[in-house]
Amino acid sequence: MFNKAGHSKGKGAPLAERLQKVANTHPAPRATETAEFGHSGRRCFNLGARHHHRERDERKPVFREAEMTLPVGEKLPCAIKNLNEGGARIDFFRRMTLPNTVYVHAPSLGLDSWARVVWQTETAAGVDFEAA
Secondary structure, eight states: OBOTTSBBTTTOSBHHHHHHHHHHHSOOOOTTSEEEEOTTSOEEEEOSSSOOOOOOOOOEEEEEEEEEEOTTSOEEEEEEEEEOSSEEEEEESSOOOOOSEEEEEEGGGTEEEEEEEEEEOSSEEEEEEOOO
């Protein structure tokens, strides 16, 4: 199948060279959906084009029941784990990929707002609330 020089019969280029060409033809990950490993070591997805390092308000730990409504109308029970004026960490109980925006309803916090999903793991997401 291969000769002593590492060439396959009839192909001319060494296997390693051909494999490198194949590897270089795969598209790079889309800038809008890059996989990363968060502080916990679990895989999460940054859904923004780039990390926007900004000063963020201190998040206050809470554990309140809430409900997310997807743009298609599906409602998902969830829990808000921490909260600040600009956003929240939301845990949900089903492994899924959320759309870019969700509606968050948490009556115990007086919260009703559309939110942009900034990052996500299999069962949690960080959201920024949209200005009213």
